[in-house]
Amino acid sequence: MSPIVVAVDGPAGSGKSSVSIAAAERLGYAFLDTGAAYRALAWLGLERGVDLDDADAVVALLDDFDYRTVPGADGTIVHIGLHDVTTAIREPRVSAVVSDVARIPAVRSALNETFRRLIDATQVPGIVVEGRDITTVVAPDAAVRILLTASEEVRIARRSKDLAPAQAATAGQLRERDRRDAQVVDFMTAAPGVTTLDSTDLDFDQTVDAVVALVHERTGA
Numbered sequence: 001m002s003p004i005v006v007a008v009d010g011p012a013g014s015g016k017s018s019v020s021i022a023a024a025e026r027l028g029y030a031f032l033d034t035g036a037a038y039r040a041l042a043w044l045g046l047e048r049g050v051d052l053d054d055a056d057a058v059v060a061l062l063d064d065f066d067y068r069t070v071p072g073a074d075g076t077i078v079h080i081g082l083h084d085v086t087t088a089i090r091e092p093r094v095s096a097v098v099s100d101v102a103r104i105p106a107v108r109s110a111l112n113e114t115f116r117r118l119i120d121a122t123q124v125p126g127i128v129v130e131g132r133d134i135t136t137v138v139a140p141d142a143a144v145r146i147l148l149t150a151s152e153e154v155r156i157a158r159r160s161k162d163l164a165p166a167q168a169a170t171a172g173q174l175r176e177r178d179r180r181d182a183q184v185v186d187f188m189t190a191a192p193g194v195t196t197l198d199s200t201d202l203d204f205d206q207t208v209d210a211v212v213a214l215v216h217e218r219t220g221a
């Protein structure tokens with residue numbers, strides 16, 4: 001049977017990963033972080049010294065992109081081949097170039113196929129899938145579709161808290177990544193049928209509660 005899909009989109013630092021992981025745990029659902037795959041491909045490109053502005057060269061990386069994920073205690077453990085890249089893909093040097101990889105249409109369609117396969121293979125009743133175009137492109141028929149937002153100021157403050165001072169991403173970097181990503185997919189306005197959840201004035205637990213409540217409301221479960 002197809003799993004219940006909870007699709008969550010939103011800009012950087014809105015809480016998509018952390019809130020989705022906690023909501024999935026409460027619901028007994030699986031969790032899929034689609035951004036991790038874009039980050040892993042960008043990491044591989046950097047590792048191989050590929051010019052990420054060269055779309056053909058980036059697409060060629062897909063032939064040799066042995067992407068594997070395993071659920072971990074704090075989120076997804078990401079491997080490329082035998083390499084554990086879980087931490088490396090979150091580094092600012094990857095955040096700085098991931099949008100270059102994500103803007104290539106052939107990359108998006110290949111990764112979307114992977115995401116749909118992973119969703120179909122879900123062994124539990126549901127899966128929370130988070131990214132930028134899940135409600136609109138990857139799973140537009142999802143039972144629950146949420147746009148998770150928060151003011152830019154709050155998103156930057158939340159994100160800076162996660163990074164070591166030496167790594168602190170500037171407000172400018174986050175703003176620039178959102179600006180470039182928004183040229184490819186619209187994750188700032190809710191598509192028809194998508195519920196906007198603004199977490200600016202909600203704490204973490206309140207945000208998770210709101211997602212779980214919406215899932216119960218929409219699925220009757």
Ligand SMILES: Nc1ncnc2c1ncn2[C@@H]1O[C@H](COP(=O)(O)OP(=O)(O)O)[C@@H](O)[C@H]1O
Nearest residue numbers: 012013014015016017018158199202203204207
């Ligand atoms: N409603 C909230 N209130 C306070 N902190 C939050 C809230 N939602 C998320 N956070 C925190 O903000 C940070 C960024 O969240 P994250 O899940 O990485 O965002 P995204 O995946 O959208 O980039 C994390 O430290 C997370 O724990």
Ligand SMILES: Nc1ccn([C@@H]2O[C@H](COP(=O)(O)OP(=O)(O)O)[C@@H](O)[C@H]2O)c(=O)n1
Nearest residue numbers: 011012013034035038098099102131132133
């Ligand atoms: N569905 C998705 C998910 C991520 N992405 C790209 O992948 C990057 C990293 O996504 P992410 O979800 O890890 O980013 P954060 O919001 O966690 O910082 C984004 O900046 C986008 O360029 C995308 O294009 N489409």
